Structure formats: structure tokens, C-alpha cells
Amino acid sequence: MQHPIITKDTFDFLRQLERNNNREWFTENKSSFKSVESDVKAFYAAAMDHLKKHDEIEKIKLFRIYRDVRFSKDKTPYKAHFGGSFARAGARLRGGYYIHIKPGDSFIAAGFWEPNKEDLLRIRKELELDAEEFKKVINEASFKKIWGSLIGDEVKTAPKGFDKSHQDIDLIKKKQYIFVRKFSDKEVLSKEFAKMVDDSFKAIRPYFDLMSDILTTNLNGESLLD
Template sequence: MNETIPRETFSFLKKLNKNNNREWFTEHKKEFKEIEREVKQFYNQLGEELNKHDQIDKVKVFRIYRDVRFSKDKTPYKTHFGGSFHRIKPQLRGGYYLHIAPNNESFIATGFWEPHKDDLLRIRKEFEIDDTEIRKIISKKSFKDVWGEFEGDEVKTAPKGFSKEHKSIDLIRKKQFIFTKKFTDKEVTSAGFMEEINVYFKAIRPFFNYMSEVLTTDLNGVSLLD
């Protein structure tokens, strides 16, 4: 069991940032593999903790290698660790993400990063009909103290088929529905980090429960899963 991120993680990533080339990485690959092993243990243990109050069917830790085919930045390696936790679909929607990066740039994220166009339309239609429940959830003090406000991209005025004068246009114009929370390097390597972020992830559940219900029913409330 590994419930902490080793301090060596940040020092290695800082060195990698200064030496982002195949020669240096090959020379230090043994060091990387040991750090990667411990970091993956942390992600997998966090997945087990999430499974105590949610249903996670997959923990995915992303590879360190960058896809540079369509990027102007040709450096071959990422200078962070990232991993996602997938809920059991189609009945449970939303997901969790943990980003480990030096210089106090670590964060957790949760919500809906790139909703499928059909899901996005369904969400917008729900907000168009009734925004009472979603506003009640995200404005509750216990929720807001943890997650703050919605983040993510949005259209400038109104999506096609929606009025820019609608009272819920602040919600309808969103293309993403995400929340993030940042952490310092000291917080990430502390003994209580896993427990802390697990509590934060647990706090998102009212939002996930609501969105899962929306995305598994039609506008009449009839289940789409039968």
C-alpha cells in the first residue's frame, strides 16, 4: 500500500523539465521506473478508496511519453503524472482526475471535460427547462467550500437553438462542466494527501448523482437504460 507521493517525484520531474531529451531519459530510466511504480501504486490505492463510496471500473495512469505528431513542442516527455478514474457507465456519469506536477502545479479535477454532443444537448435542454436543482446543488455551502465555481469553456452568446435571453444562459452556454482544486508540493507529499482528495471527490457526488440521472433519462424522465 502506498498512500503518499514520494518527494523524489518532484525532483525527478524538475530535472526532466531541464533535460527533456531521449539521451538523458534513457540514462535515468531506472530512477524513473521506480518513481513511476510508486506513483502508480498511489493512483491504484486511491482508486480502491474511491470504490468504497463509488463504483470505479478503471484506473488509468497516462504514459510519460508525449504524442508530438501534431504539436509544435517536440519535447518527447511529459513533465507531470496524470491519471483518471472512470465510473461504471452508462449508468454512472462523470469522472475524476489527479495531476501531479512540481512547482505547486498539482491539482484534482472532476466533472465533464468533453461531453458527447448528444449529452451536451441533453444537459442544456435540462437547464433550459428547469435549473432549480442544479443551482441548489452547486450553491450549497458544503459543496461550494470544496469546489467553488464551474470552470471550463463556453460559447460567447448562446448555443444554436437556445435564446441568449434565457434566465439560465450562464449554464446553457457552457461546453464543459468541471471543477478543479490546486495543491502545493508540500500538500501532495504529505501523509494525509490521499485521504484529503478522497474526501473532496466524495463531496462531488450530489452533482454526479444529478447529472447521471439527467443523462440516463429523456426529457420526460423516462429511463434510457431499459
């Protein structure tokens, strides 16, 4: 069975929405939205089915197109993109995947974008103790060709309790541990897009395997799951 695709209609709708981001226009074009939303949901559902063939996925979350404008300076009521995340199974695996669909700014991501404070401290402590295995995984040539460099928000100098002169402070001071791969509009609209996404998610696995091991053990390597 062929994987559902992202269609030109989806991009056309999102472009029009960006130009006409108001409730009147959206109400008039609600049927068009429902049509492209259905196509996008089918794509995300199929992406999850493929992910489940090589990873354990706990849940999928498709983000609503309606924006929460209560605390935002930007009062436009709608997002001009589609987004969805896939959480890996519970305490044993951790981390997740994300797919972002927007004309001119489509990308996928994987990693840890909102680690809780305990997980963040555990990652930092591991890197403080010995970051060599971590650096070996993320700098491996075939991995780097697909995913590029580690990104994420970070503190200005050093987290509390860590030496700002540590040789790996560039890794320790991160608050997120994420990889992002961008795609052109032509790639997103191609029949090969779903395969490119899934192949990329397969390629991130060495990173996830290492991080799962870190987050389920203490600094002595003893399991925290027992």
C-alpha cells in the first residue's frame, strides 16, 4: 500500500492562510481546511505505522491549527503549518520525533526538546564525567550527513554546579538536545518524502540508544528501572 503523501493542495492552503490569517477567511474556507487536514492526518498516521516497525512509539500528538494568543504579541489566530510529534515508549526509551510541514520551512526533528530537570541533570552529569561516546555517536560521518550538528537552547555560561571551563561545556550548557533535518518544498511534495523521513528516523537510532542507556542508569551504570 502506497504511503499517503503531502499534496500541493496542502501547501496552497497554508500559503493562502498565511496571507489571510483571520477568522472570516478561515470560516469561509473551512471545507478546504478539513480536506487538507484529512490528508495530513493520514500522512502522520502512516509515518507512525512505519516508525513502529523499528521503534516503540507510545503516542502521536497532532497539534491543532488554532493558536493560543492569550500571552502572545502575535495575535493571528491560526498556525500556517502542520506539526505532529511521536513519543517513544515511556521511562525505558525516552525522546521523540517531530514532523513540521510548512511551505519554505518544512523539517523533521528528533531528540529531547523539553527534558524534565532530572533528565537534564542526568545528561549533563554524564557529559561532565565522559562525553567521548556521546561525541563519537553524533559525529559519526553517516549520521552527520543526514542530521548535521546537535542544536538546542542553552544557558549563557554554565549550569549551576558545573565548571564553565570544562572541556565539553559546549555540550553541558545545552537545555535541549535536538537534531533537525530540513527539506525543500520539492522534496516534501515528492512521493519519496515519506521514505526520506523514515530513513532519517532510522538513522537517529544510535543517538536514541545511547540516550536511553544514559537516562535509565546512574553514573555507575546501574539500572534505574529495577
